[in-house]
Amino acid sequence: MGGETRGNTRLVVRRLLFRLVLGLGTLIAASLLIFLCTELLPGDVAAAILGREATPETVAALHRSLDLDRPLAVRYLAWLGGVARGDLGQSLVNHRAIAESLWPRFTHTLLLAGATSLVAMPFALLAGYAGALWPGGWFDRLNSGIAVFSLSVPEFFTGYLLILIFAVKLHILPALAAVREDMTLGQKIPFLILPAATLTIVIFAHLFRMTRIALLDLLDAPYCEMAVLKGLPRGRIILSHVLPNAVAPLAYVVTLNLAHLVLGVIVVETIFGYPGLGQWMVDAVGKRDIPAIQAAGLVFAAVFVILNMVADCCVLLGNPRLGRS
Amino acid sequence: MIKKVRVSRRKVLKAGMAAAVLMGAPSLARAQEQKQRGGHLRLGMAGGSSTDSFDPTTYADSVPIAQGYQIMNGLIEIDEHNRAQPELFESWDVADQAKQWIFRIRKGVTFHNGKSLDADDILYSLNLHRGDASKSGAKSLLKPITEITKLADDQIRITLAGSDSDFLYSLGDYHLLVVPNNFTDWQNPVGTGAYAFDHYEPGVRLLTKRNMNYWKEGRGNVDSVETLVINDTQARMNALISGQVDAISRADTKTIGLIKNVPDLAVVNSPGGWHAILAMQTDKMPFTDSNVRRALRYAMDRQQMLETLFNGYGSLGNDHPIPRSDPFYNSELPQIAYDPDKAKFFLGKAGLSSLAVGLSASEAAFDGGVNAAVLYQAAAKKAGVAIDIHREPADSFWSNVWLKAPFCLSYWAGRAAATQMLAVAYESQASYNETHWNNSRFDSLLNTARAETDETKKRTAIWEMQAMLHDDGGALIPVFADWVDACHKRVKGLTPHGIANFDNLRLAEKAWFSA
Secondary structure, eight states: OHHHHHHHHHHHHHHHHHHHHHHHHHHHHHHHHHHHHHHOOOOOHHHHHHHGGGOOHHHHHHHHHHHTTHHHHHHHHHHHHHHHHTOOOBBBBOOOHHHHHHHHHHHHHHHHHHHHHHHHHHHHHHHHHHHHHSSTTHHHHHHHHHHHHHHSSSHHHHHHHHHHIIISOOOSSOOSSOOTTTTTTHHHHHHHHHHHHHHHHHHHHHHHHHHHHHHHHTSSSSHHHHHHHHTTHHHHHIIIIIIHHHHHHHHHHHHHHHHHHHHSSSSHHHHTOOOOOHHHHHHHHHHTTTTHHHHHHHHHHHHHHHHHHHHHHHHHHHHHTTSSO | OOOOEEEOHHHHHHHHHHHHHHTTTTOOHHHTTTTTOEEEEEEESSSOOOOOOSGGGGGGGGHHHHHHHHHOSSSEEOTTSEEEEEESSSEEEEETTTTEEEEESSOOOOOSSOOOOOOOHHHHEEETTOTTTTTOOTTTTOOOTTEEEETTEEEEEEESSSSSSTTTHHHTTTOOBBTTTTOOOOOSSSOOSSSEEEEEEEETEEEEOOTTTTTTTOOOOEEEEEEEEEOHHHHHHHHHHHHHOOEEEEEOSTTTTHHHHSSSEEEEEEEEEEEEEEEETSTTTTTSSSSHHHHHHHHHHHHHHHHHTTTTOOOOOOOOOOTTTTTTTTTOOOOOOHHHHHHHHHHTTTTOOOOEEEEOTTTTTTHHHHHHHHHHHHHHHTEEEEEEEEEOOGIIIIIIIISSSSSSEEOOOOOSHHHHHHHHHHSSTOOOOOOOOOOOHHHHHHHHHHHOOOOOHHHHHHHHHHHHHEEEEEEEEEEEEEEEEETTTEEOOOOOOOOHHHHTTTTTHHHHEOO
C-alpha cells in the first residue's frame, strides 16, 4: 500500500510540474499574440494623440520619437526582456511608467473581484447544494427565479437600479465607488458594497445553475443509486459521494467566474466610476497607447492562465482516483 | 505709421466694472466681500483619461485643462463677457498695425517651488508649442509668431507675420500655461496657480491644495480641490444628486429634471460657441449654385433639431459660426426658419423641380449626428429634397470623410475671437475650410478685421462677413449648444462662460462656499 501511495504522490507532483510548464508556455504564446494583435490594431497612435488637428509633419515627428521604425521581432524581444525584468515600459501618451500606473488599478480590480467572490461564491455554492438536495422545492425555485432575472437583465440596469435605491433615494451608500490608494480596507468597504452587489447578482446565476446541474447529474450515476439503495440520506450522499467527484466541474465553474470578475467588469467599473484595470485599458485603447494595451493584455492573460492552473491543480489533488490510499 | 494703444490693468478693470454695472450684475465689491474662504471642493468631470498628463502641449479635453488651470496660470484670461483680461501679462502695447506686441510681465509672482516669475519662464513656456519638434495642439495657433524677444526681465516682444488685433485671444488659449524655465517634470507639475499639486492618479482623481501666496485677489478661495474623473453621464448625475461631489460638468439634458427636482441643486447653462455643421463644398455640384444652397437652408427644421437633439439647451443657428455670446455677433440678420415653400421656390430659381443629395453622417461628428441627419432628411422631403444618408464609420470619419465628402456633418467648439473662428474654417486658404468657401471680398474683410483696432470699424467688417455666410455660404449651422453644468447651491462662483464648461474650466480658482 505504502509504495503505491509514494508512486501516486510522484505522479501527482510530475503532473503538477508539467501543468506549470504548460502554463508558462501558454503565457509566452499569449504575449506573442498580444504583441502581434496590437500591431494590427487599426489607427495610428500619433494621429490619436494629436487628434483632429494633426498635421502630417507633427505625425511624422511623433512617429520618430515613438521609435516605431525598428523591426517587429526586435521590438518584441526587447519588450519581452523588459517584462521579465518587471519593466512594462512607458506610456506613449503621458510618458509615465506603466508598471506604476497599472499596479494600483490592478489591486483595485482584485479587491472588487475578491470582495464579490467572498459573498457570491459561498452563497451560490450553498444555493446549488440546496437545489440538488431539494430539487423543485421553494428555496430552489426562489434561487432559480433570481438566476433567471440576473441572466435576463443587463448588469448596467442592475447597477443603476441599486444606485437609484440605495444612493439616490435612501442615501445610505455612495453612488460613486471612489476608492483611493491611501484608504484603509475599512474605509474602502462602503464604496465596494454596491458594485460588489451588482457583480454578485451577475455571477450568482451562472454559479448556482452550474453547481446545481453538476450535482444533480452525478446523483443519477450508478454509484449514487447504490448509495440510495443502501439507505443513505440524500444529504450524506451528496457530501461524501457526489462532492468529491464534482470537484472538477465546480473548480472550472468557479475559475471561469473569477476570471470574469477580473477581466469582464468594465461596465460595472464605468457606471460606478470604479478605478479598476478595465477602464484603464479602455482609455489606453482609445488613445492607441500600445505599451499600456500590451501590459494590460498580458496581465489579463496571466490572471487567466494562473486561475486555470490552480483549477487544474485542484482537480488533480481532489481526484479520488489519485492520491487516495 | 505706428498706432499705439496702451492698455493698463486699471483701465481694463474700470471697463470691466462699468460693464458689470451696465449689465445689472451685482456690484463687484459686494460680491468679493461675501467670498468665504475654506472648504474642500469636489468636482465631478467628464473628459478625462488614464493617459492624461500635465504637459500643456498635450491638452485636448476638459479634465487636463481644468487641472492645468488649478496649478498654472495663463498669459491672458478670457472673462465671462468674452473680453481679454490681463493675467501673467499685466499690460501691453501694440504697434505696427497689430504685428508687434510688447508685453509687461506681472511682478511679484512666485512659482510653487519659490522661484519668481520672469521673462525666461514665459519664453520657455511659449516655445514648448513652437518649432519643428513641437507636438503641441497649439502649434498652428502660434504659427503666425515669427519672433519672441526678451527685452527685459519683465518685458517681451512678440512679432507676428501678419496683423492680428485679436492676438490676445490666441494668447488666452488653454495650452499656453506658464511653467518655470526648462521645466520637464510633468509628473510633479509646478506653476503659479491658485492651487499646488498634491496627489494624482491620471484618469481617476487629482488633489490640489491652496497656494497661500496666490497673487490674484479674491481667487483660490477653498482649502483643497479634488477633481474626480466621471466619464459616464449617469454616474456623474448620480454623484451630484447623492452628494458625493459639489459640482459636475456636462450635465445630461435628457435627465436634467432629476437635478431640478432637488431644491439644493442648481443647473448652470452657458450659451456658447459650440455648433453643429452640415458642410456643403461650394465648388462641387450641385452646391455651386447659390439657389441650391438657399433651398437647403430653408429645408431644415432647426427648431425641431434644437428640441429633439439638444432638449432645448441651445439656440438656433443662422448659418454663420459667430455665437450670440460673442461681442461681434450680428444681431440684425433675420433668423432662417423652416419653410418648405421657400425651399421649393429657390429650387425653382435654380431650374430644378426636385433635388437629390448624399449626406455623410456619423456619431463621430457629434453625439446625435446620425439623428440630426435623419431629422433633416424628413424635413427636407417636404421641400422636394431627397437626402441619401451615407453612414460613415466613426473611427475613420475625421481622417477619411471630413474635408473630402461634398456634403458632410461636422462641428466646431467655437473660438474666443470671431476673427479666429472665421479664419480657421472660412478663409479661402485655411486648411480646415470645409465648405471650400472662396470669396475675395470675404478674405479682404477678414484682413481688415484682423488689422483693425478700432472696434466700430472692426464690427462693420465682421458683421458683413456673417451676412455673407448667412446668405450665401456653404455651412448649414442648425444649432449652437449650451454648456450645461450643475452644482450644489452652496458652491458660488460658477458663472456662465461662452467658451467652455465650468466657467471656461477655471471654476476651481473662482469658486467659494457660501456660509
